[in-house]
Amino acid sequence: MTLDRILDARLRQRVVSADTAAAFIQPGETVAMSGFTGSGYPKAVPMALAQRIEQAHLLGQPFQISLMTGASTAPELDGALAKADGIALRMPFQSDPDARNRINEGKLDYIDIHLSHVAQHVWFGFYGQIDTAVVEVSAIREDGALVPSTSIGNNKTWLDLARKVIVEVNEWQPEHMAGMHDIYYGTALPPHRRPIPLVNVDDRIGETALRCDPDKIVAIVRTNGPDRNSPFTPADQASRDIADHLIEFLKHEVAKGRLPPNLLPLQSGVGNIPNAVLAGLARSGFRDLEAFTEVIQDGMLDLLRAGVLRVASCTGFALSPEANEEFKRNIDFYRERIILRTQEISNHPELVRRLGCIGMNGMVEADLYGNVNSTHIMGTRIQNGIGGSGDFARNGFLSVFLSPSTAKNGSISSIVPMVSHVDHTEHDVSIVVTERGLADLRGLPPRRRARVLIDNCVHPDYRDQIEDYFDRACRDSYGKHTPHLLPETLSWHQRWLDTGSMKP
Numbered sequence: 004m005t006l007d008r009i010l011d012a013r014l015r016q017r018v019v020s021a022d023t024a025a026a027f028i029q030p031g032e033t034v035a036m037s038g039f040t041g042s043g044y045p046k047a048v049p050m051a052l053a054q055r056i057e058q059a060h061l062l063g064q065p066f067q068i069s070l071m072t073g074a075s076t077a078p079e080l081d082g083a084l085a086k087a088d089g090i091a092l093r094m095p096f097q098s099d100p101d102a103r104n105r106i107n108e109g110k111l112d113y114i115d116i117h118l119s120h121v122a123q124h125v126w127f128g129f130y131g132q133i134d135t136a137v138v139e140v141s142a143i144r145e146d147g148a149l150v151p152s153t154s155i156g157n158n159k160t161w162l163d164l165a166r167k168v169i170v171e172v173n174e175w176q177p178e179h180m181a182g183m184h185d186i187y188y189g190t191a192l193p194p195h196r197r198p199i200p201l202v203n204v205d206d207r208i209g210e211t212a213l214r215c216d217p218d219k220i221v222a223i224v225r226t227n228g229p230d231r232n233s234p235f236t237p238a239d240q241a242s243r244d245i246a247d248h249l250i251e252f253l254k255h256e257v258a259k260g261r262l263p264p265n266l267l268p269l270q271s272g273v274g275n276i277p278n279a280v281l282a283g284l285a286r287s288g289f290r291d292l293e294a295f296t297e298v299i300q301d302g303m304l305d306l307l308r309a310g311v312l313r314v315a316s317c318t319g320f321a322l323s324p325e326a327n328e329e330f331k332r333n334i335d336f337y338r339e340r341i342i343l344r345t346q347e348i349s350n351h352p353e354l355v356r357r358l359g360c361i362g363m364n365g366m367v368e369a370d371l372y373g374n375v376n377s378t379h380i381m382g383t384r385i386q387n388g389i390g391g392s393g394d395f396a397r398n399g400f401l402s403v404f405l406s407p408s409t410a411k412n413g414s415i416s417s418i419v420p421m422v423s424h425v426d427h428t429e430h431d432v433s434i435v436v437t438e439r440g441l442a443d444l445r446g447l448p449p450r451r452r453a454r455v456l457i458d459n460c461v462h463p464d465y466r467d468q469i470e471d472y473f474d475r476a477c478r479d480s481y482g483k484h485t486p487h488l489l490p491e492t493l494s495w496h497q498r499w500l501d502t503g504s505m506k507p
Contacts, residue, residue, distance in 0.1 A: 073156020362395030
């Protein structure tokens with residue numbers, strides 16, 4: 004490995020091993036690391052830190068950190084530190100099974116917040132001082148500016164506020180990513196904020212590299228390791244049906260004049276169902292589409308390559324191994340069509356509302372009135388977190404939530420009388436789609452929303468059961484605006500905990 008990507012002669016003197024760099028992180032620190040949905044996270048320092056923590060524990064010495072990132076990372080970061088019992092507090096989003104288990108066992112504190120809130124809450128001082136930032140980049144320019152890699156996330160904030168900085172320069176990352184990034188330095192704290200000057204998806208309003216005071220950089224580590232590349236499973240029939248229902252609806256909205264022929268900027272969560280929706284758009288006849296989203300996944304690369312998608316703005320990637328090779332092979336093509344922004348811009352409510360985004364996100368369950376749970380199983384076990392779905396659901400032109408109508412091989416209905424945990428209230432949910440059909444909840448009072456959801460989205464195995472509940476609730480509920488039989492809503496979920504099935 005050479006030093007070719009470290010062009011600032013001053014900083015070349017600070018190249019050290021991962022073990023030496025990890026030694027700068029002390030017990031009890033708040034450490035902010037790069038990474039967003041498995042892209043652009045540090046590969047070496049977290050592993051070295053986990054080993055150091057394990058050694059401290061063997062000697063009976065307590066060693067934990069509070070960990071912040073952009074979003075989920077990878078086993079080399081979240082997994083390694085969780086296994087070492089090295090995390091006291093985690094925020095704002097995770098998807099690692101070891102970290103998840105520790106959170107649900109009550110051994111790791113977790114703050115699950117909207118992704119648009121993270122940077123500003125840190126700037127507001129709500130979480131105290133950031134002691135160390137560990138950030139992956141693809142190169143360091145002659146002037147010391149840091150060229151980001153495959154995600155930006157909250158890196159600008161980490162570099163601005165951390166007392167000391169560790170930089171990983173990853174030569175696996177495409178060198179020709181330079182110029183793909185757009186880092187806006189015009190944000191300010193209240194009462195000095197000004198409108199963000201972005202009015203089109205492809206507007207560039209910032210700089211192509213991250214600033215960092217070189218005096219804060221205590222160590223630079225050279226790496227050469229891939230991002231976490233998780234393959235997507237082929238779309239099943241339910242996913243294809245969900246995609247078809249949504250695309251038919253979008254065509255109907257265009258015909259009614261409520262959407263332009265090229266729709267409005269798309270936001271898509273990560274997963275097999277959103278990927279199936281993107282695949283459906285490729286054959287839908289839509290053209291000249293735009294995306295203003297958090298993550299570029301396989302389906303968006305396909306749409307860009309096919310000319311269906313004109314431009315995509317994001318803050319990170321979530322690509323399969325095959326898609327990642329395609330991205331690297333044709334990076335000059337994608338650099339003209341993809342813009343990577345900071346997380347506080349990619350998820351900013353002002354921009355989501357101005358652009359009129361169509362938010363498409365997954366869910367765990369929805370209830371009869373359109374409340375959505377996207378984070379918890381049976382109300383108490385966190386899965387991953389709310390991520391950015393709320394940023395788009397509350398502020399977008401349309402908020403769409405997608406799920407098969409059942410889970411656990413049909414033993415659980417995804418449409419329930421009352422959700423066991425609320426992430427998105429009925430006021431923020433426009434459309435619910437399952438493989439059974441689509442419920443358009445816009446402009447409907449609660450009881451009509453319930454009727455539309457039952458008729459269109461509930462699996463036949465549960466329709467009579469939910470219909471019976473709704474009829475009795477309408478008759479016997481204390482209030483008739485949003486009818487509920489409260490003790491029975493709890494027993495609906497308890498039945499699965501007791502028997503493994505919601506079926507009567």
